[in-house]
Amino acid sequence: MIHGNVFTIHVTEHDAGKRADTIVASYVSGCSRTLAAALILRGEIRVQGAVKKPGYKLKAGDEIRGHIPPPEPVPFEPEPIGLDILYEDGHLIVINKPPGLVVHPAPGHYTGTLVNALLYHCPDLEGIGGKLRPGIVHRLDKDTSGALVVAKNADAQECLASQFKSREVKKTYLALVHGEPRTDSGVILLPIGRHPVHRKKMSTFSKKGRAAETSWKIRERFQEAALLKIRLKTGRTHQIRVHCAAIHHPVIGDDVYCTRKRGKNLPKNLSLLIQSAPRQMLHAWHLEFTHPVTEKKMCFESPLPNDMDSLLNALRNV
Structure with a gap:
């Protein structure tokens, strides 16, 4: 029984043995398992009037009572930043992120981020984790587009x-x-973790590296450069950039993982062209997932940004 934000759930034989947070999330609309777990720990959701752990195994006849507090506003301000929207409905939005846009506010970037833009653009946002904010489920580096x-x-x-x-x-x-x-294709299987010395970098030589897999295929060859189509099986931080550098083909324009001067022995015009890349030439081109409500397969392709498209055209004409 649910009245507004207050609810009562009577546990049946069917739900006996299941976790308390799982049952709350399945019965109470708009309450994720993560939020349910947090509210159970805070005592705002109780079983038989007692504070339990989120993983408490329910018994038939148990009564779960609680309320979902209204979502709190986040401390980030909505900002009228233009968005290139590939798709939008009441449940999600797919963005073609331009290079240079930070996804989430962080020290040094509290304004001008994608989150600030989404707070302005999406007045229909519902509470996520007890706060009125967009649900960032994956990220792209500041200078990665797509x-x-x-x-x-x-x-x-x-x-x-x-x-x-x-x-x-x-x-x-x-x-x-x-x-x-x-070769025309390959698979990179190298673990990735924090760099042992430079803590803001990732490395394949970390003592605590996690398994990472990147497959690649040549899409187009140029003089001393190549356009790769890359599929990720895992999603480690900076994975593509680290793996490409590890096989001695770092991403053009990547000042972090391309550690030595490239192109010294190239013709001057080609060397200047490659060095003119304003950022890492990395683009999230294709994205496929299942819609969380309709369960339909969703597929999106993001057009190349102007800077990367221009550089590719220039390389074709060298």
Whole structure:
């Protein structure tokens, strides 16, 4: 029984043995399992009048009572930042993120982010994790462009996050890299973790690296450069950039992982052209996932941004 934000659930034999947070999330609309767990720990949701753990195994006849507090506003301000929208409905929005746009506010970037833009653009946002905010289920680096999906409510966020965790989401990138790979395709299987010295970087030599898999295929060859189509099986921080650097074909324009001067022995016009890249030439080109409500397969392709398209055209004419 649910009245507004107050609810009572009578546990049946069918639900006996299941976790308390799971049952609350399945019966109470707009309450994710994460939010249910937090409210159970705070005592705002109780079983038989007692505070239990989120993983408490329910018994037939148990009574769950609680209320869902109204979502709190986040401390970030809505900002009228233009968005290139590939798709939108009441549950999610798919953005073609331009290079240079930070996804989430963080120290040094509290304004001018994608979250600020979404807070302005989406007045229909529902509470996620007890706060009025968009549900960021995956991210792109500031200088990486391309397709990115964002949830508008807790149910959509939980479903999309589960798809990312179980690797059901298909992500394909285009990367313009230094050099000419000897083969037309390959798979990189190197663990990724924090760099042992430079803590803001990732590395394949970390002592606590996590398994990472990147498959790549040549899409187009140039003189001392190649356009790769890249599929990620895992989603580690900076994975493509780190893996490309590890096989000695770093992403053009990547000042973090392209550590040595490239193109010294190239013709001057080609060397200047490659060095003119304003940022890492990495683009999230294709994104596939299952819609959290309709369960339809959703596929999106994000057009190349002008800077990357221009550089590719220039390389074709060298």
